[in-house]
Amino acid sequence: MGGRITVAGAGLAGLFAALRIARAGHDVEILDVKSRIAPSSGPHTEALRDYVGGEALEDLKHHGFDLEPFGSIETTVRKSESFENVLRGRAYHLFLRGREPETVDQELYRRCEDAGVTFTFGTKFGSDVKADIVATGPPPGSFNVLGAGFTFSADGSNLDQQTAYALLDNNVAPGGYLVVTPGIEYHSIYSVAWGELDHDRLLKMAEAGASKPWVKDILGSSRRIGRIYGKAYFAPDPTSNAERGGTRYVGEAGGFQDAIAGFGFRYAVLTASLAADSIIEGKSYSALLRKTFGEEFAAAYAVRKKLDAFTNADFDRLVQSMGPSMTVDEYRQHRASRFL
Numbered sequence: 001m002g003g004r005i006t007v008a009g010a011g012l013a014g015l016f017a018a019l020r021i022a023r024a025g026h027d028v029e030i031l032d033v034k035s036r037i038a039p040s041s042g043p044h045t046e047a048l049r050d051y052v053g054g055e056a057l058e059d060l061k062h063h064g065f066d067l068e069p070f071g072s073i074e075t076t077v078r079k080s081e082s083f084e085n086v087l088r089g090r091a092y093h094l095f096l097r098g099r100e101p102e103t104v105d106q107e108l109y110r111r112c113e114d115a116g117v118t119f120t121f122g123t124k125f126g127s128d129v130k131a132d133i134v135a136t137g138p139p140p141g142s143f144n145v146l147g148a149g150f151t152f153s154a155d156g157s158n159l160d161q162q163t164a165y166a167l168l169d170n171n172v173a174p175g176g177y178l179v180v181t182p183g184i185e186y187h188s189i190y191s192v193a194w195g196e197l198d199h200d201r202l203l204k205m206a207e208a209g210a211s212k213p214w215v216k217d218i219l220g221s222s223r224r225i226g227r228i229y230g231k232a233y234f235a236p237d238p239t240s241n242a243e244r245g246g247t248r249y250v251g252e253a254g255g256f257q258d259a260i261a262g263f264g265f266r267y268a269v270l271t272a273s274l275a276a277d278s279i280i281e282g283k284s285y286s287a288l289l290r291k292t293f294g295e296e297f298a299a300a301y302a303v304r305k306k307l308d309a310f311t312n313a314d315f316d317r318l319v320q321s322m323g324p325s326m327t328v329d330e331y332r333q334h335r336a337s338r339f340l
């Protein structure tokens with residue numbers, strides 16, 4: 001069917017776009033600058049947020065994403081310097097990223113191979129190469145969110161498999177949060193920051209977060225395993241510039257990233273799916289993006305501008321406003337659900 005489709009970048013978005021197109025009967029090639037499939041950020045747990053629109057996983061399944069999460073978060077503890085709110089109910093689905101066989105990256109890679117996708121590793125996409133889909137992650141020099149932290153062994157730690165923690169504190173994650181999420185054999189702790197984009201400085205802040213007494217209790221006698229380090233990129237209006245010169249930009253290469261909290265998993269999968277649809281069905285990618293996302297990015301960007309100016313006193317007020325405990329249903333109705 002048709003000519004060969006070229007996808008640049010074998011991250012979450014590129015792999016899923018290639019899979020969709022190959023399953024529709026096209027000949028697909030993926031190129032990646034790396035020598036193998038591996039997220040640049042190191043192995044870590046990623047959370048697919050479920051409470052904002054509800055049924056996030058069903059939405060992805062509807063787009064052909066058939067991987068199962070390894071677990072879910074049923075209790076989310078949100079902290080600021082002086083307050084704490086506990087969110088009860090399923091708020092996130094959990095996926096592993098990395099080099100291990102059970103990670104999303106390797107599962108998608110196997111599915112792509114089964115569907116006949118050809119991989120060319122060690123090849124850099126540039127202006128001399130024509131690609132139908134560009135999925136090369138944050139454009140060089142354009143990142144505006146940074147993650148830094150480490151994984152620690154489940155063995156010895158006191159982290160419950162269904163509980164996640166987020167600390168809103170400019171001293172440990174300027175403009176963002178320190179997060180602790182469970183994995184299978186190892187768990188993740190990292191700072192996600194909008195206001196500190198130097199890795200060494202942010203890592204020191206994450207270390208300071210890790211030495212807080214309640215975090216030390218969670219870490220218990222676990223040992224450190226690996227480094228988490230990742231750049232992310234969000235554009236204020238990504239849909240306006242995602243199709244140019246016959247090329248579709250997906251995932252973070254197109255600036256598709258949640259400006260509020262840094263959740264890019266859903267956008268990587270959905271934009272990949274829409275780019276695939278545009279090729280398979282001969283539709284306009286830009287029109288599909290506008291129909292699917294509407295004003296979502298503009299609204300998120302406006303909230304992000306406010307969050308950038310938040311002090312720790314503002315974070316305290318935000319967490320205090322949610323009370324000590326609420327259910328996911330109550331949270332959906334709550335004003336603060338636009339923020340976290």
Ligand SMILES: Cc1cc2nc3c(=O)[nH]c(=O)nc-3n(C[C@H](O)[C@H](O)[C@H](O)COP(=O)(O)OP(=O)(O)OC[C@H]3O[C@@H](n4cnc5c(N)ncnc54)[C@H](O)[C@@H]3O)c2cc1C
Nearest residue numbers: 009011012013033046047125136137230251252263264265
């Ligand atoms: C530490 C960390 C934690 C995160 N946690 C969450 C979370 O909990 N929930 C959530 O929703 N999101 C999370 N995210 C965001 C999410 O991981 C990303 O938004 C998503 O993976 C982006 O996928 P992508 O395919 O667009 O880009 P990438 O995954 O960056 O893939 C880009 C690929 O392109 C390749 N490449 C780059 N340049 C070139 C080139 N010139 N030529 C060829 N190949 C190239 C790279 O090697 C890579 O394989 C997190 C990100 C990080 C870093």
